[in-house]
Amino acid sequence: xxxxxxxxxxRRLQSKQEISIIKLRDTITDPEEQGGARQRASDVSNSLLDxxxxxxxxxxxxxxxELFAKLRFSYVEQVTKEKFIRAIVGEPPxxxxxxxxxxxxxxxxxxxxxxxxxxxEMALMVAExxxxxxxxxxxxxxxxxxxxxxxxxxxxxxxxRGRIDGLRALQENADADxxxxxxxxxxxxxxxxxxxxxxxxERELEALQAKVPxxxxxxxxxxxxxxxxxxxxxxxxxxxxxxxxxxEAALGGVADDLxxxxxxxxxxxxVLRQVLELKx
Numbered sequence: 330x331x332x333x334x335x336x337x338x339x340r341r342l343q344s345k346q347e348i349s350i351i352k353l354r355d356t357i358t359d360p361e362e363q364g365g366a367r368q369r370a371s372d373v374s375n376s377l378l379d380x381x382x383x384x385x386x387x388x389x390x391x392x393x394x395e396l397f398a399k400l401r402f403s404y405v406e407q408v409t410k411e412k413f414i415r416a417i418v419g420e421p422p423x424x425x426x427x428x429x430x431x432x433x434x435x436x437x438x439x440x441x442x443x444x445x446x447x448x449x450e451m452a453l454m455v456a457e458x459x460x461x462x463x464x465x466x467x468x469x470x471x472x473x474x475x476x477x478x479x480x481x482x483x484x485x486x487x488x489x490r491g492r493i494d495g496l497r498a499l500q501e502n503a504d505a506d507x508x509x510x511x512x513x514x515x516x517x518x519x520x521x522x523x524x525x526x527x528x529x530x531e532r533e534l535e536a537l538q539a540k541v542p543x544x545x546x547x548x549x550x551x552x553x554x555x556x557x558x559x560x561x562x563x564x565x566x567x568x569x570x571x572x573x574x575x576x577e578a579a580l581g582g583v584a585d586d587l588x589x590x591x592x593x594x595x596x597x598x599x600v601l602r603q604v605l606e607l608k609x
Contacts, residue, residue, distance in 0.1 A: 555605070562601050569594045
């Protein structure tokens with residue numbers, strides 16, 4: 330029997346027999362009251378009778394316990410009055426002596442002992458019924474949970490079938506990558522090797538990341554040193570161009586002086602270029 334058949338059987342059983350609280354009040358409720366001929370003369374509402382619940386049954390039990398206690402007191406009082414009146418007005422009058430009282434007390438003691446025994450048996454029976462009720466309630470809740478799980482099984486089965494189809498499709502396309510067709514032992518070794526390579530790459534990456542701040546500081550220091558040198562180079566280039574221009578435009582000794590200055594600036598420019606190449 331699969332999950333679908335079991336679920337259908339549970340649904341049929343639940344539809345045939347409704348599991349509800351037993352209507353204990355049916356055995357003690359007036360038939361006319363059950364038929365709706367008259368209203369119930371108590372503090373418990375009629376709606377509790379129509380739809381019994383644990384709280385309504387407990388209220389009914391408390392109500393009838395109090396009612397029967399009052400009825401018992403009234404009955405004992407009425408019977409005592411009748412016996413007393415019959416003893417007085419009877420022909421001949423009933424005269425009770427001390428022996429009759431002793432016999433009656435002995436009989437009452439025996440009756441009380443029997444009543445006490447019956448009460449103890451009733452208490453044990455009630456405790457057993459409560460225990461059985463709790464067990465049945467737990468079993469019913471377990472069945473409800475199992476029913477919910479059975480309802481979820483078809484959807485999960487379809488999901489698993491879809492995953493199986495996807496894995497089969499991957500297996501069919503595994504010819505392009507031979508590593509996908511390896512046995513389990515070789516696959517595990519390959520996975521371990523890939524994990525080791527990944528860990529090695531992570532260690533190298535961490536080492537490089539640790540060097541980044543120091544390299545950044547060195548780059549900033551070189552950039553700071555390069556700034557003044559570039560400024561000097563720019564100044565030298567401007568001066569050299571100016572000297573060349575003056576040389577071409579000037580005549581006589583002034584031109585010679587400018588030529589010497591230009592040579593000096595060119596020599597300075599070459600020195601600066603060599604220094605910058607060494608720094609880079």
